Amino acid sequence: MKGHPNENLVISYKIDKVIDARGVMCPGPILMLTSTLTNMPQGSIIMVIARDPAFEEDLKSWSAYSGNEILDIKRSGEEIIAIIRKNR
Amino acid sequence: MSNLTSAEKPADIAIIVRSDRPESIYPAFILATTASAMGMKVEMFFTFWGLKAIVKEGADEIERSFYEELRNKGMEPKGIPRLQDLISIARSSENIKIYACSTTIKAMGISKDSIIEGCPIVGAASFLARHGRSGTKILIF
Numbered sequence: 451m452k453g454h455p456n457e458n459l460v461i462s463y464k465i466d467k468v469i470d471a472r473g474v475m476c477p478g479p480i481l482m483l484t485s486t487l488t489n490m491p492q493g494s495i496i497m498v499i500a501r502d503p504a505f506e507e508d509l510k511s512w513s514a515y516s517g518n519e520i521l522d523i524k525r526s527g528e529e530i531i532a533i534i535r536k537n538r
Numbered sequence: 539m540s541n542l543t544s545a546e547k548p549a550d551i552a553i554i555v556r557s558d559r560p561e562s563i564y565p566a567f568i569l570a571t572t573a574s575a576m577g578m579k580v581e582m583f584f585t586f587w588g589l590k591a592i593v594k595e596g597a598d599e600i601e602r603s604f605y606e607e608l609r610n611k612g613m614e615p616k617g618i619p620r621l622q623d624l625i626s627i628a629r630s631s632e633n634i635k636i637y638a639c640s641t642t643i644k645a646m647g648i649s650k651d652s653i654i655e656g657c658p659i660v661g662a663a664s665f666l667a668r669h670g671r672s673g674t675k676i677l678i679f
Contacts, residue, residue: 473617474617475618475619476568476572477568477571477572477575477619478617478619480572480575481571481572481575481619481627484574484575511576512575512576515576515577515578516575516576516577517577
């Protein structure tokens with residue numbers, strides 16, 4: 451992907467599920483993520499795409515509290531793309 | 539009340555909802571569902587006009603009048619979560635308990651059957667017994 455305009459967006463995880471939360475604002479993305487995680491086994495890797503400008507900070511707080519891990523966060527324009535591993 | 543045994547782990551946050559205004563109802567449910575998503579235990583106590591949110595059809599009515607109010611001011615409810623969705627997340631969450639206030643139910647002529655299912659009716663003493671001595675934070679909307 452060298453030279454690609456979105457070169458920095460190359461994701462190198464095996465994603466089990468993608469959540470498109472671009473249409474919702476706080477607390478939509480966090481709630482969508484949590485309800486998805488409920489039905490997935492520990493160790494699952496989820497990608498969330500959101501446009502809520504508060505999502506990145508919210509996700510960090512959620513992660514610290516819930517014990518689930520943020521593997522990566524990238525921004526592309528207005529979009530925030532986060533990779534999360536279910537730890538508990 | 540048996541639903542409020544002191545042996546249970548106290549809630550991290552207790553939310554008292556006394557108004558049926560959207561600026562009370564929405565943040566109450568947004569904070570409750572988000573707290574639950576973060577692993578916190580929440581108890582919600584609905585009293586006075588706030589009871590409307592947990593009366594069947596009440597949430598739809600609150601949302602309708604909120605949208606109308608926004609549109610009258612030239613705004614759109616874009617990106618705001620649906621109230622009904624927030625309430626069903628709260629009801630299905632193991633971390634959230636919803637209680638209805640016994641006194642105001644009676645005073646406002648609300649029948650027990652018109653309260654959405656899974657919301658025990660309790661009094662002030664039960665609520666205080668749960669939170670008076672614990673480190674629970676109480677938020678009032």
